[in-house]
Amino acid sequence: MSILSFQQRLEILADSAKYDASCSCSGTSRQGTPGGVGGTVSSGVCHTWTADGRCVSLLKILLTNACIYDCAYCINRRSNDIPRASLTPAEVVNLTMDFYRRNYIEGLFLSTGVVRSPDWTMEQLISVARKLREEERYNGYIHLKLVPGADPLLVAEAGRHADRVSVNIELPTRRSLALMAPDKSRESVINPMRQVSGLIVSARAERKRFRTAPQFAPAGQSTQLIVGATPESDREIITLSEGLYRRLDMKRVYYSAFIPVAHDPRLPALPGPPLLREHRLYQADWLLRFYGFSAHELLDEARPNLDMRFDPKSDWAVRHLELFPVEVNRADYEVLLRVPGIGVRSAQRIVSARRHGRLGEVELKKLGVVLKRAKYFLTAGGRYLGGIRLDGDGLVARLLAPAKRPARLDQLELFATVPDASAISGEL
Numbered sequence: 001m002s003i004l005s006f007q008q009r010l011e012i013l014a015d016s017a018k019y020d021a022s023c024s025c026s027g028t029s030r031q032g033t034p035g036g037v038g039g040t041v042s043s044g045v046c047h048t049w050t051a052d053g054r055c056v057s058l059l060k061i062l063l064t065n066a067c068i069y070d071c072a073y074c075i076n077r078r079s080n081d082i083p084r085a086s087l088t089p090a091e092v093v094n095l096t097m098d099f100y101r102r103n104y105i106e107g108l109f110l111s112t113g114v115v116r117s118p119d120w121t122m123e124q125l126i127s128v129a130r131k132l133r134e135e136e137r138y139n140g141y142i143h144l145k146l147v148p149g150a151d152p153l154l155v156a157e158a159g160r161h162a163d164r165v166s167v168n169i170e171l172p173t174r175r176s177l178a179l180m181a182p183d184k185s186r187e188s189v190i191n192p193m194r195q196v197s198g199l200i201v202s203a204r205a206e207r208k209r210f211r212t213a214p215q216f217a218p219a220g221q222s223t224q225l226i227v228g229a230t231p232e233s234d235r236e237i238i239t240l241s242e243g244l245y246r247r248l249d250m251k252r253v254y255y256s257a258f259i260p261v262a263h264d265p266r267l268p269a270l271p272g273p274p275l276l277r278e279h280r281l282y283q284a285d286w287l288l289r290f291y292g293f294s295a296h297e298l299l300d301e302a303r304p305n306l307d308m309r310f311d312p313k314s315d316w317a318v319r320h321l322e323l324f325p326v327e328v329n330r331a332d333y334e335v336l337l338r339v340p341g342i343g344v345r346s347a348q349r350i351v352s353a354r355r356h357g358r359l360g361e362v363e364l365k366k367l368g369v370v371l372k373r374a375k376y377f378l379t380a381g382g383r384y385l386g387g388i389r390l391d392g393d394g395l396v397a398r399l400l401a402p403a404k405r406p407a408r409l410d411q412l413e414l415f416a417t418v419p420d421a422s423a424i425s426g427e428l
Contacts (some may be wrong), residue, residue, distance in 0.1 A: 010087035010095070016065040016076055019226065019259065020111055020168070022143075036043055040427060058141070059099055060109040063087055067113030071181040073170070073229045075261035076113045086115075089127040096128075107141025107163075108132070118149035118188075126154060129161035142217075143272055146196070148188040155192050156216075159199055164219035167192050172240050176230035197248040220251030225402045227281060228258035228274040229267060233304035235295070238284050242295040245288060245338070255281045280306040283428060287312055290344050291337045291428070310399055312427040314340040317377055318399070321390055324377040328364065329354050340399075341374030343428065361385055373399060 004012070062076075064086035070078040087095075092110065099105045110128060114121050125144055132138040144162040146155055159165050171177045174186045192332060196217060202214035223244065225237060237255075244250040257273040284306060287293040291313070298312050299305070307315045317324065317340050326335055336347040346368040353359060353367060357378055360380045365371060375385035376395055388394055 002166075004083075004085055006091070006235060009087060010061070012083050013062045013084040014060065016082075016113060017060050017062045019075060019256070019261070020060075031372055041221055051194055058107045058109045058143070059096055059105045059313060061087075061092070061095075063089075063092060063110060063112035063121075063128070064115055065113050066115050068116070069114055069181065069183040071170070071183070072262070072264040072266045073180055073226055073258065077262060080262045084095070089124055089131060092128045093131045093136060097138065100138070100140060106334070107143070109143045111145035113126060114147055118147040119151050119154060122147045122150035122154040122158065126158050126161065129158065133161050141219075144215055146192045148184055148192065149409070152195055155195055156199060159196060159217040165196055165217045166222040166223065166224075168224040169240075170224065170226050171230055172225060172232045172237050173230070176232065180230065193221065193244075193248050193250075194226055200249065200279075206393075207339060219250070221253065222252040223250060223295075224254040224256055226258050227255050227278050228270060231268075233299075234277070234281060234284070234306045235299035235301075235304040237281060238288070238299060239295040241285055242288055255285070274310055277306070280308060280312060284312045286428065311340070311428050313338070314399055318396060321395070325379045325384055325386070326377065327379050327382070330383060336414060339374055339377045340428065341370035341372070341377075343368070345363060 064084075065076045065082070066084045066086060067074070067076045067078055068229040074080075074185060075082065087161070092108075096105070096108050110125060112121055112125060122246075124358075125147070129142050129144055132142065141164075142162045143164045143166065144158050146158060146165050146167040155165075169189055171180055177184060177186055177189075199216045200220065203213065203218075207215065210222075227237070241250075241253040244253055255278050257275045257278040258268075258270065259273050260270065284293075284298055286297065288295065293313075293316070298316060308311055316371060317338065326339060328336070331339075333347055333351050336342050336350060337344065342350070349367040350359065350364070350369070353363065358381050360383075361371065361375075364374070364380065365379075371385070376388070376390065376398065378385050388398060
């Protein structure tokens, strides 16, 4: 058996890490210390995404891609015949510091396959973070994956060293987890989330009393859901995400379109990754977090899946025409947020600008309102801007008219010229 070089191991482990979408890096502020290296700011670590989804300004890597589990959807599953590699905690520490000093990266995202046991694996991850903080005096960003089933004491220690922690749910329901990942239990995934949520709340309360109290995962926790590997509806996925945000104070839920990386009869045969569905779920998630929508408003038993033709806010508005049109010069901020084509920033600008004068179509354009959608749901000074009767069939045809090509099923380009640039920011 040939011995892999360090470069070969690094390539294998970086490539194996690319399927984890929850590579988040913002929302924390860790002050530099005398003699220390690096720091973070609350605006977040600057990062760039490569074409295959890797974040290139964080060192995004696995400690090992060997795993004792046999999850059907995972490229690193025990039964998958792929090259295996591992790094020692000292090697990851040295690599992180070398890359940071050369300005290649601004932080570390460290995950791993599970070897020996969850506790032993979690100890190896913590060893990396501890060495960086205590021996290298590194103040930069660290995101650690939590290993399902690890001892609560290890989970607590991980959060003391890391800026953000995460444990991936992967599958929305208990039945799907039992089918696709029989080595894991629902409780082994949810219990660390509950523990982290409680420790974050306690640490925040303690820091209000004592400014020098230690932080615990100051950038919060995140998780990931795989979309399309199991038959759950969008309604089940969005309802789960809503519960995570409300009950566990989750910072972000990431959605990853299922990519068949290993053959297994339990997995569906898809023509391609459901990337458009992933995109719609992110839009719905945005509505939950910033626009005041709830899951039951977006989807119900009669409509369990999102409409792939247009964004979830437009879909909701078409189904609730009795609420429109609204007068832009009088409508409350919360009402404006529900108008398709008006985002959070443009709604704030409208509320501010109308204090100084009446707004019309020209002013709305200057404020960033996407009038090609918003005009059908607004009046300005009593004048309806849509120019057509506000009825379902005609409205849907107008909303879909700009898209004269078939709905895209391929990867959405970040820098391509698109008709509606607000889709990139998530504003709807």
